[in-house]
Amino acid sequence: MNKYYLGVDLGSTTSKAIIINEKDEIIGRGITNTRANYKVAADIARLEATFDARFNLLERKLSDEIKSHPENRRYIEDMKAVFKYLQFKKRLESLYAQLKQTVETTFKNGIKKTISGYVDEIISTVEPIIRGEYLNGNLGAKSQFFRDIIGEKYHEQVEKYNKDFFEPLMLAFDKSITPVENEMVEYDFVELVHESINILDEKYEELSNSNNDERSIHFDAELHLLEGNYKDVSDSLKEHIEQIANMDIHIANMVGTGYGRALLPFPEDCIKSEILCHAFGAHAIFPNTRTVLDIGGQDTKAIQVDSHGLVTSFHMNDRCAAGCGRYLGYVADEFSLSLNELGPLALDAQKEVNICSTCTVFAGAEIRELLNVGEKREDILAGLHKSIVIRAMSLIARSGGVRNEFTFTGGVARNQAVLKYITEMIYDSYGNDIKINIHTDSIFMGALGGAMFARRNLKADLLPKKNSKQIKKVN
Amino acid sequence: MSSKPEKENRKVEKEKSMIIQKEMIGKLFKDLSTAKETGKKVVYTFVPGNLSELIHAFDMLPVYPEINALQSGMRKKSGGYIREAEKYGHSEDVCTYVKCDIGMMLNGNIGPTGEKIPDPDLLLLSYTGCFTFMKWFENLEDLYPGVEIAMLHTPYQKDGEITEEMTQYMVKQLKEEVIPKMEKVSGIKYDETKLKGILENSVKAEDLIVKIFDTPKNIPSPIDAYFAGVYYIGPINIGFRGTSEAVDYYAELYKEILERVEKGLGPVTPEGEINEERFRLVVEGPPNWTSFREFWKLFYDLGAVIVASSYTKVGGVYDTGFRHNPGKPLESLSEYCMFCYTNLNLPQRIDLLSNCITEYHADGFLVNSIKSCNSFSAGQLLMMRTLEEKLEIPVGFIESDLVDPRYFSYANIKNRLESFFQMLEQRKIILAQ
Numbered sequence: 057m058n059k060y061y062l063g064v065d066l067g068s069t070t071s072k073a074i075i076i077n078e079k080d081e082i083i084g085r086g087i088t089n090t091r092a093n094y095k096v097a098a099d100i101a102r103l104e105a106t107f108d109a110r111f112n113l114l115e116r117k118l119s120d121e122i123k124s125h126p127e128n129r130r131y132i133e134d135m136k137a138v139f140k141y142l143q144f145k146k147r148l149e150s151l152y153a154q155l156k157q158t159v160e161t162t163f164k165n166g167i168k169k170t171i172s173g174y175v176d177e178i179i180s181t182v183e184p185i186i187r188g189e190y191l192n193g194n195l196g197a198k199s200q201f202f203r204d205i206i207g208e209k210y211h212e213q214v215e216k217y218n219k220d221f222f223e224p225l226m227l228a229f230d231k232s233i234t235p236v237e238n239e240m241v242e243y244d245f246v247e248l249v250h251e252s253i254n255i256l257d258e259k260y261e262e263l264s265n266s267n268n269d270e271r272s273i274h275f276d277a278e279l280h281l282l283e284g285n286y287k288d289v290s291d292s293l294k295e296h297i298e299q300i301a302n303m304d305i306h307i308a309n310m311v312g313t314g315y316g317r318a319l320l321p322f323p324e325d326c327i328k329s330e331i332l333c334h335a336f337g338a339h340a341i342f343p344n345t346r347t348v349l350d351i352g353g354q355d356t357k358a359i360q361v362d363s364h365g366l367v368t369s370f371h372m373n374d375r376c377a378a379g380c381g382r383y384l385g386y387v388a389d390e391f392s393l394s395l396n397e398l399g400p401l402a403l404d405a406q407k408e409v410n411i412c413s414t415c416t417v418f419a420g421a422e423i424r425e426l427l428n429v430g431e432k433r434e435d436i437l438a439g440l441h442k443s444i445v446i447r448a449m450s451l452i453a454r455s456g457g458v459r460n461e462f463t464f465t466g467g468v469a470r471n472q473a474v475l476k477y478i479t480e481m482i483y484d485s486y487g488n489d490i491k492i493n494i495h496t497d498s499i500f501m502g503a504l505g506g507a508m509f510a511r512r513n514l515k516a517d518l519l520p521k522k523n524s525k526q527i528k529k530v531n
Numbered sequence: 532m533s534s535k536p537e538k539e540n541r542k543v544e545k546e547k548s549m550i551i552q553k554e555m556i557g558k559l560f561k562d563l564s565t566a567k568e569t570g571k572k573v574v575y576t577f578v579p580g581n582l583s584e585l586i587h588a589f590d591m592l593p594v595y596p597e598i599n600a601l602q603s604g605m606r607k608k609s610g611g612y613i614r615e616a617e618k619y620g621h622s623e624d625v626c627t628y629v630k631c632d633i634g635m636m637l638n639g640n641i642g643p644t645g646e647k648i649p650d651p652d653l654l655l656l657s658y659t660g661c662f663t664f665m666k667w668f669e670n671l672e673d674l675y676p677g678v679e680i681a682m683l684h685t686p687y688q689k690d691g692e693i694t695e696e697m698t699q700y701m702v703k704q705l706k707e708e709v710i711p712k713m714e715k716v717s718g719i720k721y722d723e724t725k726l727k728g729i730l731e732n733s734v735k736a737e738d739l740i741v742k743i744f745d746t747p748k749n750i751p752s753p754i755d756a757y758f759a760g761v762y763y764i765g766p767i768n769i770g771f772r773g774t775s776e777a778v779d780y781y782a783e784l785y786k787e788i789l790e791r792v793e794k795g796l797g798p799v800t801p802e803g804e805i806n807e808e809r810f811r812l813v814v815e816g817p818p819n820w821t822s823f824r825e826f827w828k829l830f831y832d833l834g835a836v837i838v839a840s841s842y843t844k845v846g847g848v849y850d851t852g853f854r855h856n857p858g859k860p861l862e863s864l865s866e867y868c869m870f871c872y873t874n875l876n877l878p879q880r881i882d883l884l885s886n887c888i889t890e891y892h893a894d895g896f897l898v899n900s901i902k903s904c905n906s907f908s909a910g911q912l913l914m915m916r917t918l919e920e921k922l923e924i925p926v927g928f929i930e931s932d933l934v935d936p937r938y939f940s941y942a943n944i945k946n947r948l949e950s951f952f953q954m955l956e957q958r959k960i961i962l963a964q
Contacts (some may be wrong), residue, residue, distance in 0.1 A: 328953060366925075
């Protein structure tokens with residue numbers, strides 16, 4: 057039986073899980089927003105990683121067929137999207153029930169019925185919209201977390217109603233979302249896969265029946281290949297899908313890390329510091345790494361490693377949010393933007409407005425002042441991104457500076473504007489010879505390091521015990 | 532971490548030396564509380580560069596405001612005192628020893644034993660490596676109008692050496708400024724023979740202290756040279772240097788530690804003995820006093836033992852060979868002041884720490900950077916980086932404060948220390964393979 061290894065990184069903002077095989081290859085990734093209940097967050101991330109691993113194993117298994125038949129690749133992609141939708145739908149059903157219950161217990165009889173009616177209307181309106189977005193791959197760069205997806209749509213609907221109902225409807229949502237998020241929803245992979253296939257059948261059926269004018273707008277070569285052919289594709293893949301769906305993904309060992317690590321239901325020797333895990337993950341992917349910068353949601357870490365991937369020193373900022381990912385989240389809210397829109401907008405700037413506030417909350421006030429005096433949104437955003445990087449550079453300097461090669465990890469490493477400034481400032485301060493590494497899985501680096509520790513089974517028990525013979529006397 | 536090192540689960544019995552120390556301190560505070568009745572004069576002065584022997588030569592009693600502040604920190608009273616001082620007008624960023632001390636005075640100046648500490652008859656400022664001391668006494672002068680002040684300027688070891696001119700500059704100040712003031716306040720004539728006798732005791736105590744702080748070179752270390760070390764340096768740092776009591780105390784303590792070495796025993800903690808020494812560390816910087824026990828526990832729970840620390844040298848650096856010299860009393864008092872740890876320049880501090888790391892076979896070097904202490908904190912990162920590069924030793928950096936409980940974040944420090952210990956552990960495992 058193949059052995060797999062799990063790493064879970066329970067961060068302050070997101071929880072990540074990675075599954076690797078015996079060759080240290082990533083075969084599954086799972087991510088969810090961290091909620092009050094760390095155990096649920098860890099379980100969800102782990103479950104997501106397991107599902108992802110099954111799809112990846114399927115793709116690996118079919119790699120030759122996928123290369124020669126692009127429609128097969130498309131079919132699997134579509135199936136993954138439907139699968140995710142079905143997961144979403146299950147949680148939405150749970151939220152709907154919770155909303156009804158909250159309305160029942162929170163509001164007085166006079167208003168209860170009206171609010172309940174609005175809740176029915178909101179859910180029945182947004183569900184098909186979200187379904188469409190999943191099925192047609194229109195979720196784009198937006199957050200894929202349940203809270204964010206449903207929150208945005210719910211809010212849009214509420215805004216359409218009389219403003220007298222705004223507060224009660226938002227109150228109902230706020231009171232309902234947390235218990236639903238903290239609830240572990242059990243999914244049966246096989247069942248969901250079968251259901252996905254049925255929905256896909258319907259989708260392709262509808263596609264064949266739709267008129268040509270509509271389709272020409274969304275012309276898609278791979279989709280075109282599936283048209284009228286989907287049954288054959290489905291039949292040819294079915295056996296493989298069944299096999300993967302029923303496969304036992306045996307987790308031989310696991311390691312937990314991140315802020316919530318102490319709360320993970322893991323044995324004590326399976327808990328490792330996130331400093332070691334980030335460094336180990338970064339070093340495993342880029343073996344020449346000597347300096348690691350990790351900008352996460354609520355902390356920033358600058359880590360120095362040696363040629364073995366061993367940490368020699370580290371510095372952390374966990375006092376000031378103005379140098380972390382949450383700062384960007386706050387800024388996004390101030391501008392009513394999604395987190396993923398910030399970087400691209402900042403890249404459009406003509407100049408960088410100097411942001412003086414060293415405090416996240418006060419930066420909000422500064423942003424409004426700057427908008428009032430006529431500064432452009434893009435230029436302010438550029439300044440904000442630059443200010444995060446300046447703080448990160450100061451932390452790096454405290455930890456011993458940048459040594460070649462430099463690897464950037466954490467969720468913020470996906471932000472292109474941050475990357476731009478990091479690159480500029482590193483070249484400026486440490487020379488153009490520094491090689492800067494960024495991996496597409498940068499946000500998973502801590503979990504990856506954890507999984508790699510798990511595979512190596514490096515336990516503290518291996519510490520050489522001192523015996524009495526070693527005692528030497530100095531009087 | 533797989534398992535916590537076992538500690539002997541027994542009630543910690545007080546060693547004889549602990550009882551002696553308690554009695555010494557109790558007597559000092561008793562004498563202080565009755566100073567007005569007995570007519571003893573009281574000198575407020577500071578630990579680094581303290582002139583205990585000279586104070587004893589004039590039969591006066593010393594009060595150390597930093598010691599009172601750290602005692603207030605350990606007794607959980609400093610938070611209130613600091614707030615009091617801030618209300619009085621001191622900024623959030625001022626040294627918390629100063630604010631704690633001022634707050635204590637504003638609250639009736641009740642010392643660690645619950646007895647009142649008398650007002651000063653003399654403020655003796657022998658400021659060594661800490662310029663806040665000067666401002667501190669300026670504030671005390673304001674609180675005790677008309678109090679006599681003697682100021683002894685200690686030249687900084689800028690070039691890492693003490694020249695004849697520097698010593699003569701200090702001796703001149705002692706002769707022309709400090710001694711006349713002491714004569715005036717005490718009403719006693721300066722007696723060099725008496726001072727020489729006192730200095731002979733200092734040498735004996737210093738010899739013993741060096742031997743005591745050498746014992747952590749044993750593996751396992753019989754003592755924790757930081758968390759227990761701060762208790763060991765207590766008597767010489769609160770004015771007992773030069774007394775026969777101090778010599779007796781250190782002789783007893785050394786005897787007890789040698790017994791531990793003989794039996795191969797590890798350090799004693801508030802929760803018993805550490806049976807498995809897992810990490811040997813050298814620590815730079817003072818400890819946090821407000822959460823001293825919790826802070827220590829973060830180390831001993833994981834088998835981390837501090838084998839040497841710079842903080843225990845704050846009241847005098849004796850391990851590099853300095854001893855008071857009864858043959859040249861004023862010159863040696865001067866040199867003592869100039870040799871204090873915070874009066875050393877950064878290369879000297881680096882050398883000192885580097886020798887500790889090597890000679891005490893340390894696995895790692897840790898800095899506890901104190902938010903409100905510039906004299907300690909300035910240059911610590913540079914020192915850390917230099918040691919890391921020179922010795923290829925893993926280094927760690929944590930931040931806290933002396934006595935302001937607002938700046939001790941247990942969770943943050945625990946997270947950093949756990950990462951640091953895992954880092955050391957990982958290194959041991961990988962390098963052993």
